Each structure stands twice: as structure tokens, then as C-alpha cells.
Amino acid sequence: MTTPKKPQDYKSKTSEVSECFSFDHDGETYTFKPTLESITPGFLRKHRNGTDLDVFFTIIELIADEDTLAVIDNLSHKEFDQLSTDFFKHLGAQRGE
Numbered sequence: 001m002t003t004p005k006k007p008q009d010y011k012s013k014t015s016e017v018s019e020c021f022s023f024d025h026d027g028e029t030y031t032f033k034p035t036l037e038s039i040t041p042g043f044l045r046k047h048r049n050g051t052d053l054d055v056f057f058t059i060i061e062l063i064a065d066e067d068t069l070a071v072i073d074n075l076s077h078k079e080f081d082q083l084s085t086d087f088f089k090h091l092g093a094q095r096g097e
Helices: 041-046 052-063 066-073 077-090
Strands: 022-025 028-029
Touching: 022 077, 028 066, 052 066, 052 077
Parallel strands: none
Antiparallel strands: 022 028
């Protein structure tokens, strides 16, 4: 007979978010400032009514340096879509959540 599972036996559905988000472009790796330190409750409160795109760019401007922003500004639509998808996965959310 198998032993019934206890709550501590179940793994959380959310994965732990790594501290800094990185992406590769043209053979270079770009790493943002610590994400969770920058996205404070106050930040979320102030930007709660923004569109996904508005909030995304506001976060990126908060945690990316000028060189990284310049790279992002010149991504193709396909590359930008992949970047935003990967970034929201990094946060443990799907776009639109």
C-alpha cells in the first residue's frame, strides 16, 4: 500500500525566478539589473492600469542600461516578441497575466 502524499510532498507550480534576466543577440549576452529588486509593490501599484506593452517598457527602462536599451530598440518584431515572451516567463507569468 502506498503512503498518501502530504502537502510538503507536492512541488509548487511556480518556479523560482532567477535574480537577473539575460538575453543573447548577435553573439552578445545582455543582462538586466536585478529584476525583483526593481519591481517593487510601489512600482506595480503606480503602473497597475497600464497596458502590457506600457508596463513592459517601463520595467525594461528601469532595469536595462542604455546599451541594452539601444539593442532592444533595434530588434526585429520577431526578436522583440521572443524577448518579451522570455522575460514574462522569467517573471513566472504569461503575457497578459
